[in-house]
Amino acid sequence: xxxxxxxxxxxxxxxxxAVYLLYLLKPKESLGKVGLWLTLAGFVVHCGFTVNRYLxxxxxxxxxxxxxxxxxxxxxxxxFILFERRYKISILGSFMMPLAxxxxxxxxxxxxxxxxxxxxxxxxWLAVHTIMAFLGYAAFAISFGVSIMYLIQSHFLKTRRLGxxxxxxxxxxxxxxxxxxxxTFGFPLLTFAIISGAIWAETAWGTYWSWDPKETWxxxxxxxxxxxxxxxxTTGWRGRKAAMLSIFGFVIMLFTFLGVxxxxxxxxxxx
Amino acid sequence: MNIIVVxxxxxxxxxxxxxxxxxxxxxxxxxxxxxxxxxxxxxxVIVSTxxxxxxxxxxxxxxxxxxxxxxxxxxYHNFPLETLEKHLxxxxxxxxxxxxxxxxxxxDSMVVGEPQILGQIKTSYGYAAEFKSSGIILNRFLHKAFSxxxxxxxxxxxxxxxxxxxxxxxxxxxxxxxxxxxxxxxxIGAGEMCELAAKHFINVGVRGVMVTNRTYERAEKLAEEFDxxxxxxxxxxxxxxxxxxILSSTGAPHFIIRENDMEEVLRxxxxxxMFFIDIAxxxxxxxxxxxxxxxxxxxxxxxxxxxxxNLEQRKIEAAKxxxxxxxxxxxxxxxxxxxxxxPTIVALRSHFDEIRxxxxxxxxxxWKDLPPGAEKKLEALTNAIMNxxxxxxxxxxxxxxxxxxxxxxxxxxxxxxxxxxxxxQENLMELED
Numbered sequence: 001x002x003x004x005x006x007x008x009x010x011x012x013x014x015x016x017x018a019v020y021l022l023y024l025l026k027p028k029e030s031l032g033k034v035g036l037w038l039t040l041a042g043f044v045v046h047c048g049f050t051v052n053r054y055l056x057x058x059x060x061x062x063x064x065x066x067x068x069x070x071x072x073x074x075x076x077x078x079x080f081i082l083f084e085r086r087y088k089i090s091i092l093g094s095f096m097m098p099l100a101x102x103x104x105x106x107x108x109x110x111x112x113x114x115x116x117x118x119x120x121x122x123x124x125w126l127a128v129h130t131i132m133a134f135l136g137y138a139a140f141a142i143s144f145g146v147s148i149m150y151l152i153q154s155h156f157l158k159t160r161r162l163g164x165x166x167x168x169x170x171x172x173x174x175x176x177x178x179x180x181x182x183x184t185f186g187f188p189l190l191t192f193a194i195i196s197g198a199i200w201a202e203t204a205w206g207t208y209w210s211w212d213p214k215e216t217w218x219x220x221x222x223x224x225x226x227x228x229x230x231x232x233x234t235t236g237w238r239g240r241k242a243a244m245l246s247i248f249g250f251v252i253m254l255f256t257f258l259g260v261x262x263x264x265x266x267x268x269x270x271x
Numbered sequence: 272m273n274i275i276v277v278x279x280x281x282x283x284x285x286x287x288x289x290x291x292x293x294x295x296x297x298x299x300x301x302x303x304x305x306x307x308x309x310x311x312x313x314x315x316v317i318v319s320t321x322x323x324x325x326x327x328x329x330x331x332x333x334x335x336x337x338x339x340x341x342x343x344x345x346x347y348h349n350f351p352l353e354t355l356e357k358h359l360x361x362x363x364x365x366x367x368x369x370x371x372x373x374x375x376x377x378x379d380s381m382v383v384g385e386p387q388i389l390g391q392i393k394t395s396y397g398y399a400a401e402f403k404s405s406g407i408i409l410n411r412f413l414h415k416a417f418s419x420x421x422x423x424x425x426x427x428x429x430x431x432x433x434x435x436x437x438x439x440x441x442x443x444x445x446x447x448x449x450x451x452x453x454x455x456x457x458x459i460g461a462g463e464m465c466e467l468a469a470k471h472f473i474n475v476g477v478r479g480v481m482v483t484n485r486t487y488e489r490a491e492k493l494a495e496e497f498d499x500x501x502x503x504x505x506x507x508x509x510x511x512x513x514x515x516x517i518l519s520s521t522g523a524p525h526f527i528i529r530e531n532d533m534e535e536v537l538r539x540x541x542x543x544x545m546f547f548i549d550i551a552x553x554x555x556x557x558x559x560x561x562x563x564x565x566x567x568x569x570x571x572x573x574x575x576x577x578x579x580x581n582l583e584q585r586k587i588e589a590a591k592x593x594x595x596x597x598x599x600x601x602x603x604x605x606x607x608x609x610x611x612x613x614p615t616i617v618a619l620r621s622h623f624d625e626i627r628x629x630x631x632x633x634x635x636x637x638w639k640d641l642p643p644g645a646e647k648k649l650e651a652l653t654n655a656i657m658n659x660x661x662x663x664x665x666x667x668x669x670x671x672x673x674x675x676x677x678x679x680x681x682x683x684x685x686x687x688x689x690x691x692x693x694x695x696q697e698n699l700m701e702l703e704d
Contacts, residue, residue: 157443157446157567162580166446171447172446172544173447237542240565241564
């Protein structure tokens with residue numbers, strides 16, 4: 001059942017990605033609608049997988065890379081659907097759904113066996129800490145996608161390449177605004193994830209902060225996004241500069257998430 | 272029954288002719304009533320816009336009907352027919368249908384794809400309906416033309432791109448700022464194209480307009496016209512940070528906005544994007560401004576380039592639209608052909624005959640002790656009843672004299688007895704939505 005739901009999600013996301021990439025090339029508005037409906041279907045199946053996994057494991061299914069990558073992908077798709085409906089921009093799917101698919105594909109490369117729960121993770125904080133962290137990551141992922149769209153659109157405008165893709169991409173100011181909204185949504189979540197992590201660490205390991213690599217890199221990520229938000233509110237870092245910084249922040253965030261787990265040994269290295 | 276079109280347009284006549292032949296929208300009753308009282312003409316619609324004057328009519332006699340319409344146009348406007356005739360085109364049958372579908376779809380417009388023409392034809396049809404000069408054929412014909420135009424608009428991108436420099440500027444601004452409702456336009460200098468662009472921005476609803484000029488009085492004068500705020504030229508740099516869209520066309524021999532000014536300007540507006548449109552020759556704005564982050568500079572050549580690409584795009588879309596028109600002509604003609612009397616009579620007879628035969632067979636199969644020869648008598652009896660019933664309607668339909676309402680009857684008969692073919696039913700459904 002678990003494998004069936006997971007693989008169905010993977011297949012649907014692959015089809016959605018194909019539809020959205022086609023939408024990028026072909027001037028057919030209907031493709032965007034098809035993409036959204038398929039995305040919704042994939043999201044429902046993906047939720048089904050997550051709930052099923054929760055019931056089978058008996059705890060929040062975000063304890064190893066297979067599970068957390070899947071949840072990251074689910075959060076990206078969920079927030080993408082919210083923004084697609086709110087701003088009515090189909091082309092966002094052409095950027096977000098390939099990312100969601102990629103994350104799912106990486107998740108598939110890790111073992112899907114449900115291991116016995118690491119005793120250190122047996123806590124009510126597991127759900128709070130991980131869900132907040134991944135919702136925050138997903139918001140940053142959308143900001144990342146929108147920032148790439150911003151750079152492309154800005155490039156089109158500067159070089160007067162006003163082709164079909166330029167027509168489909170939304171206005172620069174709207175992209176800038178969406179990116180900013182994602183950050184104001186993701187940043188508090190990251191903050192709370194770090195705080196809840198510290199409280200949990202105190203109960204589990206007896207100290208709030210032990211400078212383990214995950215903690216250090218989370219803090220670096222937090223500072224980058226804090227700087228971006230601060231710069232935006234005070235001196236008006238917007239447009240290209242904000243977009244590039246958001247992309248940089250996302251890369252660092254990915255390292256915090258994946259690089260630390262895979263490369264740097266520490267308390268958080270759950271594989 | 273034939274559909275004929277007689278008229279002239281921007282393609283065949285200059286404005287000095289068109290303005291003399293135009294009909295005033297407030298006085299449509301008289302010409303429309305005159306038209307339908309002409310011999311040979313049964314229905315008529317007049318379309319009169321600043322780019323075309325056309326009469327759509329139905330007639331039994333194509334050549335005679337066309338001649339009457341030409342004569343009418345000349346006489347009604349007291350214009351010599353010999354002069355007018357050179358500018359007139361006339362179509363009948365399939366060509367007439369194609370022409371009207373193309374006009375309604377804006378394929379025959381001066382600017383292909385411009386959206387006003389459809390509304391103008393709808394208004395013209397409204398007059399014809401009000402004064403009862405259009406009947407069953409032209410009603411259906413024009414509704415078909417409207418649905419073709421709607422298909423063209425939704426299935427092609429013929430009207431989706433700007434084809435004037437001023438509109439292209441507005442479209443680009445929307446791609447930078449999204450909504451323009453909270454944006455400010457700054458007009459530097461004066462010039463026809465600049466003012467036209469400013470008007471377009473005002474039409475889409477910008478928050479405010481500032482105007483500056485080397486001579487402050489001219490700025491004030493222009494500001495009054497646009498309901499804008501005049502700004503002294505010396506204060507330009509103070510006001511520049513407040514402007515989102517800058518339209519410049521001064522006669523200055525050197526740049527009035529330089530790259531090194533921009534750092535300070537952008538800092539003061541917290542790096543919100545700026546859109547510069549430089550219409551001046553020689554240029555007013557240093558081209559390097561385009562390299563500054565969050566600044567987008569377009570010259571008149573860039574905008575012309577945009578317009579040229581859009582026109583090219585429209586040509587491709589127009590080809591798709593022509594294909595739609597061709598497809599719809601076929602469908603309309605199927606319906607028109609169905610209004611012919613003979614096939615209708617045949618269809619009606621066979622419809623009656625089917626019922627007669629079915630009922631007769633039912634009766635005979637239940638009648639056990641039928642006397643010999645009775646079957647033949649019953650056959651003759653039912654046939655006679657059917658012929659009697661059909662005699663009057665058939666002879667009425669066959670009347671061809673002036674004033675007969677054949678097409679109306681045929682259409683009614685086809686609906687009442689459900690004599691349509693399948694394609695016609697599709698047509699009907701399309702027209703209803």
